[in-house]
Every structure is written in structure tokens, then in C-alpha cells.
Amino acid sequence: MSNKSANFSPEWIEWESKVGIRPLLSGDAYNMRAQFEGLRQLLQSQWGEPDSGVSSTDVVTDKGIQARVYSPTASAGKKVPMGVFYHCGGYCIGSIEAEDVLVRNLCLRSQTVIISIEYRLAPEHTAPTALQDCCDATLWAIQNADKFGADCSQVYTIGPSAGAALAVSVFLKLYDGGFKNSIKGIVSMSPCWIHPDNLGEYKDQHKSFINSVGNLPVIDANSMRNFYDTYKSPLDDKYTFALGYPDLSVLPRLYLVGAELDPLRDDAVIFDKKLSDAGVDHKLKMYLGLPHVFWLFPLKASLEFFDDTAKGISYVLEK
Template structure:
């Protein structure tokens, strides 16, 4: 837990912090972060309460042995609906399906799409590019089996949060380069991470969101991201994992990017948006003011707005 330094966070966020008496921030080491995130996840599940109605779930295992959870909107049970493949947050090292169950349920119901949430493998047990390979493998599996869970394999989007948001992009790029050029129709990337702190200077002063973040910003800071990146151990010039390295941004499908003002990853989103704009890719960047990283996991009013915004973005990237 970090001290509650005076930064102009939203009153609703500060009220939530006051209730628990501290500011949550993942710190120290991956094992400690796993303990922290597990405790936080249990607290948030209790605070959110009963799962929202209108969605059915089924836990499955892919052909390669990955655990997934398939979410289907009950209101669309009699027809095929678009397919989303979701990758959880956690810096490639922590997190999982259960911690973002509330988010995915809400997006499933609000967007009326089937969503397959993927439990990709984590570092340090499985270093780079395992998470990316798992994400691509699970996406191909989901598309192959789409009709069996009521989804349309011709209307597919990738989506994720934080490291999972990076995976939503890098999975598209890997599959594109592997010859699946028309498989993914859209990307929904929620606070992605693309810039290692050691490479901030490469961006000519355009990346400032790491500055003075340590011990100040909620949830993660620069130190957190160093631990995650160093543990995942991906080459810093990797064109898929660090997608700002990709040589031809014009291949991107329609893309939606969400960012938060008080997030050390805020400018990762800004830089991606700038590159997509230069490549004339149809995309949108929405920044949520006065809020921290993955604020939507927390039971504050802005999370409900975020669910609606993101569901609308899902339908928009699919041109529905």
C-alpha cells in the first residue's frame, strides 16, 4: 500500500480509498504482487456483490491445455453474435480469469457479444513470448469453435486490460504476420503497456506518465512496471510485444484505446494513437480524467460508465 499523496484523483476514488484506509499499489516482487492482487481481488468481488444477470458462462480447456471461460449473453441465445477474445491484466506475471469476471460479464451483457476469457501462462514460470503465443493459440481455438458457443467467426475482436491490452494488439499482429490477415475485425485495448521505462527517452519527451509515479499513483507505478517487464524478459525490440516497434501500423483494424489520467501507462496509449493516426487507421482514444490504472475493477460510479463506453466501443470497432 502506498501513502495517499495529494494528487487530484476523482472524489469517488478517494472515497473508496478512505473506506479501506490505504492506497493500493502492487510492489516489491512478483510473489508479493500475487499475494496483494489476490487479496485485492477477493475484496473487490465482495464489494461488487452478486454477479450481474443475463449472462451464462462455461469453463473450458483449449486443445493446447489453456483454461478459458466462455461468456454468452442470454438475450442473444437464439442467434450467432460477434466473438471477443479477452486477455486479463497483470503485467504478464499475475492475475487471471477470476479477477476480471465482473468486467467481462458486464461487457458481455452490454455489448451482446460472446467473450472468451483466456488464462494465459505467466512469468517467471513462463517467460516471453509464452503469453503472446498462448493468446494467439487461444484466439485461433476460439474462432475454430465459435459456432459451438453461439458466436460468429467472421466478426471477431481482441480485447484486454493492461498487459492483456497489449496482448489484444500483439495477438492481432502475430496472427496477421502468421498469415491470418482477415481473422481479427477490431481491437479494444484498455490501458495497454508498450513502453519499457528504459525506452522512455526514445520518445522525444512525449512519454511523461512514469515521472514521479513511484509511491504516488494507485495500483501500479514505474517500479511495478520494471518488475513486470524484467520478469517477462521480452526483447525490447520485439515487433509484436512492444507494438510501437511494428514497421507498418497501417495493417491495424479499427481500434479503440482507453487510458486513464493518473496511470503510468497513460502515454503508452497516446503514443499508439499517434502512430495509428499517422498511418490513417480508423481508431479512437478515450482518456478518463482523474482516475488511475484499471479503475474499472473497483466499485465506483465511473466503472459503470466505463462498462457502457467500452461496450459501445466493441460494437463500433465491429461496425455494428
């Protein structure tokens, strides 16, 4: 289905009509940071006060990386699973603060500790800085799980967009580094795997970039082009573009999310097929009529997404 033939959900149309904008990140990294911060402030005011069922503490890792630890208050005194969360933003924008509502909701609904990582961003810090920061912070979190009331044998990685790619890439990088049993599962929400100018073998399969420019909210093909070109990862890098990793069968159980009206929709669809071909135990949940990272917006669909993803967290930890 092409982007133009698909219809936005009535709820999304209502939100756009209410605020009078269709948000789209454009320009260079600095412009997009300013745009995203403005959107964050708008959405934060619409979400209201955070739920009291989650406590949070800001910490610093042994490598000086900022992080925020979210803990479900109902599980105080118990050892619970732990997620390590990497935020969205194309390796160039985004922050712990921008994902606060999402992480709090997932922490509450999954009853797991979640540690959100403030990895360094391009253009100040180009590839592979984001991945290395996330790997370092993940190992630190596992080593310190007991301090956070978490079970170090029940660790999953999780993130949206670039963070969804990092959730997979961190596992692969640590696996290659000898940490083969550190991460039990992965939750990857709208991952980005393919450069718009380098579709290569996926040219006939990847259609969601087509007509995205000027047609879809939040990001389009130009946004992704700017993100990738700013991050400066080689196009053959097996971690940034992990569809090219030589043996995806090493991945643990994985919960994958896609959105129909997202330029990255087909990144998820192609990854789903690659996982099936590799024999990886996984599920794909596709949300119809909704754009990239729709769950950041105060929609009923976002609440459904929170519940679905909490179940996805349970799924990746079951095996």
C-alpha cells in the first residue's frame, strides 16, 4: 500500500485539527533539535502530570554517560526484569526528557525497571559514538542491576526509531564482543535500517519512502537522509545497518513494531522477513493509519500501544 492510498486514523486527523499543525522535522540537526524540543513541550503540556506509580532517579554511569532509572513503586523490594532504553532522534536529536512519558508508561505497565540512556549525538559526536555509549551504558546497567532492584538475568533492550536500531545493534555489538548471554530479549519500535539513497537489494521491497516527502507527519525521506548523513556511519556498517549483519540468527526473541504511515514502515516489514528467514522467534505489530512515533502524542492509540508493548516486553522475556 502506498503512503498516498492509506488514510490517517480519525483520531490523528482530530489531533492535527486541534493543534492546527502537521509536525515535520526538517533542515539540519540544529533546526530539527529546536523543532523537536518545541513539539516535546507541546506534547508534555497535553499529557499532564506523570503517574505516581513510577519513581525516577537521574544517574551517571562509570563512563560519564547521563541516564535516568525508572522503577515501578508497586514492585519495591522485589527483583524485577530490567530494560535498557535508547531514545529516538536519528542519532542527532532527542533526549531522555523527550521520552519520559513513554518510558514511565512502559515501566508502569510492564512492572520492570527501565534505564534510559542519554547517549551523545551527531554532529558533535558522529558514528559510532551513539552505539559505543549505549553498549557501555548497557554493560554498566547489567553490572549494577542489583542496585536498581533488577534481575541481571532478565535484561532486555528497547527503543524507538534510531533507538530501535540501537536496541538490536547493542545486542549484536556485545555479542561480537563476547557478551553472548547478557541480553534476553529486544523490543524494537519502528527501527531505521535503510538509507533513502541506498535501497540496494531492497529497492523492490521498500516503498514507504516513496511519496513520503510533503505527505507524512513527523519525518519523511529527507529527514532520514539528513539524520544518516549527519551521523556519518558507513553504509556497509553491520551495526548501524544491521540488515546486513552476516548472521541474524544469533538474535534473541524480539518484539517488533511498525506504523503504516511511517517512512520507516518497510524497514520493519523487511526486518520481519529477515528475522523469519533467520529463524528468530519474534512478533510484528503494525499500527494502521498512524505515523512515526505516534505514541509520543496523547492519543487513545498511544494508550493501546503502551499496553501492547508491555505485553511485548513480557513476550521477549518468556523464553
